[in-house]
Amino acid sequence: MSHNDPPPSRRDDQDDRRISMLPTLRVSTKLGQILRIGASDGLDTSNPAHHVVELGETSTKPPRRNVPFFLSFNDLTYSVVTRREMNFTTSFSRETAAEKKLSNSKILLNGICGEAKDGEILAVLGASGSGKSTLIDALANRIRRESLKGTLTLNGEPLESRLLKAISAYVMQDDILYPMLTVEETLIFSAKFRLPRSLSGSKKRARVEALIDQLGLRNAAKTVIGDEVHRGISGGERRRVSIGIDIIHDPIILFLDEPTSGLDSTSAFMVVKVLQRIAQSGSIVIMSVHQPSYRILGLVDRVLFLSKGHTVYNGSPLNLPLFFSDFGHPIPENENRTEFALDLIRELEGSPRGTKSLVEFNKSWQTTKNSRNRSNSKRLSLKNAIRASISRGKLVSGTTSGSVAIFANPCWIEMMVLAERNITNSKRMPELFVVRFGAVIVTGFILATVFWKLDNTPRGVQERLSVLAFAMSTTFYTCAESLPVFLQERSVSFNKLASCPNSTRACSGLNEKAKEATTLERQMAQEAMEKEKKKQLAKDMTIFSPT
Numbered sequence: 001m002s003h004n005d006p007p008p009s010r011r012d013d014q015d016d017r018r019i020s021m022l023p024t025l026r027v028s029t030k031l032g033q034i035l036r037i038g039a040s041d042g043l044d045t046s047n048p049a050h051h052v053v054e055l056g057e058t059s060t061k062p063p064r065r066n067v068p069f070f071l072s073f074n075d076l077t078y079s080v081v082t083r084r085e086m087n088f089t090t091s092f093s094r095e096t097a098a099e100k101k102l103s104n105s106k107i108l109l110n111g112i113c114g115e116a117k118d119g120e121i122l123a124v125l126g127a128s129g130s131g132k133s134t135l136i137d138a139l140a141n142r143i144r145r146e147s148l149k150g151t152l153t154l155n156g157e158p159l160e161s162r163l164l165k166a167i168s169a170y171v172m173q174d175d176i177l178y179p180m181l182t183v184e185e186t187l188i189f190s191a192k193f194r195l196p197r198s199l200s201g202s203k204k205r206a207r208v209e210a211l212i213d214q215l216g217l218r219n220a221a222k223t224v225i226g227d228e229v230h231r232g233i234s235g236g237e238r239r240r241v242s243i244g245i246d247i248i249h250d251p252i253i254l255f256l257d258e259p260t261s262g263l264d265s266t267s268a269f270m271v272v273k274v275l276q277r278i279a280q281s282g283s284i285v286i287m288s289v290h291q292p293s294y295r296i297l298g299l300v301d302r303v304l305f306l307s308k309g310h311t312v313y314n315g316s317p318l319n320l321p322l323f324f325s326d327f328g329h330p331i332p333e334n335e336n337r338t339e340f341a342l343d344l345i346r347e348l349e350g351s352p353r354g355t356k357s358l359v360e361f362n363k364s365w366q367t368t369k370n371s372r373n374r375s376n377s378k379r380l381s382l383k384n385a386i387r388a389s390i391s392r393g394k395l396v397s398g399t400t401s402g403s404v405a406i407f408a409n410p411c412w413i414e415m416m417v418l419a420e421r422n423i424t425n426s427k428r429m430p431e432l433f434v435v436r437f438g439a440v441i442v443t444g445f446i447l448a449t450v451f452w453k454l455d456n457t458p459r460g461v462q463e464r465l466s467v468l469a470f471a472m473s474t475t476f477y478t479c480a481e482s483l484p485v486f487l488q489e490r491s492v493s494f495n496k497l498a499s500c501p502n503s504t505r506a507c508s509g510l511n512e513k514a515k516e517a518t519t520l521e522r523q524m525a526q527e528a529m530e531k532e533k534k535k536q537l538a539k540d541m542t543i544f545s546p547t
């Protein structure tokens with residue numbers, strides 16, 4: 001802690017005490033032991049990094065190891081073409097297509113550089129609209145690569161999108177959870193769905209138990225998730241369950257978009273504490289965060305401040321006082337560093353020159369600092385680093401022979417797991433089940449009366465076709481509601497399999513499909529939104545149309 005940090009408040013003390021009161025977490029079964037992957041490669045598995053670190057104050061930090069992963073991104077630039085309003089002048093202007101495209105494009109990320117190591121948390125900070133989510137999406141390969149310029153390397157080697165998908169996980173801001181399932185059941189269903197069936201049930205269970213400990217959810221393991229009507233786990237625990245679902249396969253890189261949003265300071269702190277633990281188990285954690293408290297800042301190893309798509313600071317949070325004092329705006333004593341930085345950035349954004357001076361200063365400051373700190377440490381090649389990581393229990397997979405299936409599980413197993421999850425949830429909400437069942441019976445009854453006693457004339461045949469079309473469309477729209485969940489699960493399940501450092505043909509097929517699934521998911525969401533808009537418009541027209 002630097003002299004610029006305010007002393008911890010009484011509330012912070014209480015928070016710390018609460019955290020120290022959490023049950024002592026036992027060291028979980030090592031996944032390397034469970035899976036025994038990599039042992040055959042002759043890799044050293046004697047000191048696996050995958051273990052649980054206690055949350056309490058008494059916990060000791062795990063010993064620092066060699067750093068096998070080093071993610072670096074350089075000069076990331078991303079722009080989108082925005083639609084211009086059509087009017088008389090724009091329609092008849094003599095601009096060429098290229099000029100029009102240029103004038104319509106909006107730069108969301110402008111030459112962003114940064115790095116992240118395993119065992120560390122990189123936090124992307126900035127005001128609303130500064131480009132945090134866009135950067136996380138760009139790093140996580142969630143935006144089209146063609147429109148993204150710059151380089152993304154892992155251990156100095158270009159990170160192909162298919163490999164990135166295989167070794168990473170992305171935790172979205174919103175929690176989509178089944179309210180009537182317990183925390184343990186939620187994670188078990190996730191394990192059944194996302195881990196290959198070659199892993200036995202007991203190994204999947206062991207993974208879930210390890211995860212519950214790692215997430216600090218032991219006390220809430222048997223509690224239902226809950227919703228507005230049913231009391232369940234707290235908001236912070238919910239967020240940790242969401243994280244758990246996405247890291248069931250223990251990814252090497254974890255991306256999170258605002259994991260602390262909407263949480264009180266204690267819950268937010270505990271979520272980040274869990275992320276620190278995940279990082280210490282050998283992952284790179286990259287998250288966006290609005291305005292972290294100084295205690296959260298203490299858990300973060302690197303920060304990247306953005307302003308309107310530009311980098312205004314990139315480095316250790318400990319260097320913030322030096323950076324701002326070199327810039328001519330020293331951080332006053334007892335002031336929160338991030339708050340000061342964000343306020344100054346906001347102030348500069350409002351000035352006529354904007355943040356240009358700060359952006360330029362950061363570039364020169366980084367150059368001087370990097371030339372001073374440049375280390376010549378030797379890194380493992382990407383292939384060996386991934387192998388070593390798997391041997392320590394990362395990327396949970398049943399793959400031992402190096403061959404990769406397209407999905408973790410065949411479609412019918414996925415359907416069965418999803419159906420079982422749905423039935424378990426519905427059984428605990430009988431009222432919802434009865435209402436849905438009643439709706440189906442009523443629809444069926446109406447259909448039956450409309451198409452009652454059809455004869456064998458051409459008209460009867462036509463009406464039979466109508467019944468079929470009507471029934472099909474009703475079934476489709478009823479099921480379409482569940483499609484986003486299914487697609488989300490399925491697209492993530494693509495990522496779980498490819499613990500293959502070798503770029504095999506199977507691997508490439510797998511990841512192409514994963515890409516398609518993400519695109520499809522987006523398209524579906526867009527289509528659903530458009531449909532909703534059209535419906536609303538039609539409704540409005542009905543209301544306002546003269547009768």
Ligand SMILES: Nc1ncnc2c1ncn2[C@@H]1O[C@H](COP(=O)(O)OP(=O)(O)OP(=O)(O)O)[C@@H](O)[C@H]1O
Pocket residue numbers: 080082106108126127128129130131132133134135290
């Ligand atoms: N497809 C798009 N077309 C046009 N503008 C976009 C598009 N996507 C994002 N933007 C704009 O880019 C800017 C950055 O958006 P982004 O969501 O990354 O910000 P953010 O820092 O994550 O904000 P918040 O903290 O509010 O989530 C915003 O001004 C947003 O309106």
